[in-house]
Amino acid sequence: MKHNVKVNKLSFSYNNNNILNEVNIDIKKGEFTGILGPNGCGKSTLLKNILRYLQPENGVIEIKDKNIKDYKQKDLAKTLGFVPQKSSLSMPLTVEDVVYMGRVAHMKNSWAGFSENDNKIVDDVIRILKLEKFRKRPAFSLSGGEFQRVLLARALVQEPEILLLDEPTSALDINYALEIMRLTSHFVKEGRLTGIMVLHDLNLAAMYCDNIIFLKDGKVKYTGSPTELFTSEVLEEIYGFKCEIVNNGDYPYVLPHKL
Numbered sequence: 001m002k003h004n005v006k007v008n009k010l011s012f013s014y015n016n017n018n019i020l021n022e023v024n025i026d027i028k029k030g031e032f033t034g035i036l037g038p039n040g041c042g043k044s045t046l047l048k049n050i051l052r053y054l055q056p057e058n059g060v061i062e063i064k065d066k067n068i069k070d071y072k073q074k075d076l077a078k079t080l081g082f083v084p085q086k087s088s089l090s091m092p093l094t095v096e097d098v099v100y101m102g103r104v105a106h107m108k109n110s111w112a113g114f115s116e117n118d119n120k121i122v123d124d125v126i127r128i129l130k131l132e133k134f135r136k137r138p139a140f141s142l143s144g145g146e147f148q149r150v151l152l153a154r155a156l157v158q159e160p161e162i163l164l165l166d167e168p169t170s171a172l173d174i175n176y177a178l179e180i181m182r183l184t185s186h187f188v189k190e191g192r193l194t195g196i197m198v199l200h201d202l203n204l205a206a207m208y209c210d211n212i213i214f215l216k217d218g219k220v221k222y223t224g225s226p227t228e229l230f231t232s233e234v235l236e237e238i239y240g241f242k243c244e245i246v247n248n249g250d251y252p253y254v255l256p257h258k259l
């Protein structure tokens with residue numbers, strides 16, 4: 001199988017307001033793709049279409065060569081994991097409860113409860129994400145950055161083949177932001193995931209993403225590696241700002257001009 005997510009001529013409007021116009025995307029298995037572009041260009045809308053939270057007006061979305069419309073909800077939930085940008089909790093759940101929610105799609109039936117395997121996966125992910133000390137804490141008592149890691153843990157215990165993340169680093173300090181990028185990249189490199197992340201930080205994208213998709217005006221303007229796409233000309237065309245690109249070893253580094 002060559003591609004994990006294939007989007008063909010996807011168009012989407014909110015109340016006749018066209019947001020995505022014949023968008024084509026082909027994301028291969030085992031890649032970490034960053035979706036970038038100006039505010040309001042439709043990045044989150046694109047993710048929501050891929051997650052089937054929104055129905056396209058036109059076009060086809062295939063997940064692992066199968067039309068998304070043909071998936072049973074439970075199979076889609078096992079295949080696609082999602083880390084939202086913001087999430088609030090209305091229920092008094094502990095961190096552990098929230099993480100276990102990621103295993104629900106794998107339960108044989110709701111009477112069976114969680115298996116030994118479920119417990120092991122939850123324990124492993126909690127350890128890898130360094131969440132042990134928060135385990136029994138009410139999730140609402142965590143800071144924004146700590147809670148973002150819990151949301152990543154919930155998505156990882158789901159063991160999805162494809163993980164979609166919507167600006168997971170926007171509320172995080174640089175340490176947490178680097179950690180989320182490193183962990184996502186680590187799981188992709190280990191062959192456990194295909195990663196698709198909406199993000200704004202060009203330099204984080206350059207450091208960790210294999211591929212970039214630039215969206216603008218409802219269209220995919222460019223796709224390619226950060227080295228190919230992060231040029232002052234392309235960035236000026238997409239965002240309308242001037243910058244220098246510094247070669248930072250393996251990846252480009254964007255230095256914006258002061259306005």
Ligand SMILES: Nc1ncnc2c1ncn2[C@@H]1O[C@H](COP(=O)(O)OP(=O)(O)OP(=O)(O)O)[C@@H](O)[C@H]1O
Pocket residue numbers: 014015019037038039040041042043044045046
């Ligand atoms: N439920 C909705 N109803 C109507 N318009 C919406 C709705 N959700 C989003 N929009 C509009 O659709 C456009 C695309 O929004 P979207 O959130 O997909 O953009 P984005 O690229 O993710 O933006 P940002 O970078 O600011 O997060 C925006 O103009 C937004 O105001």
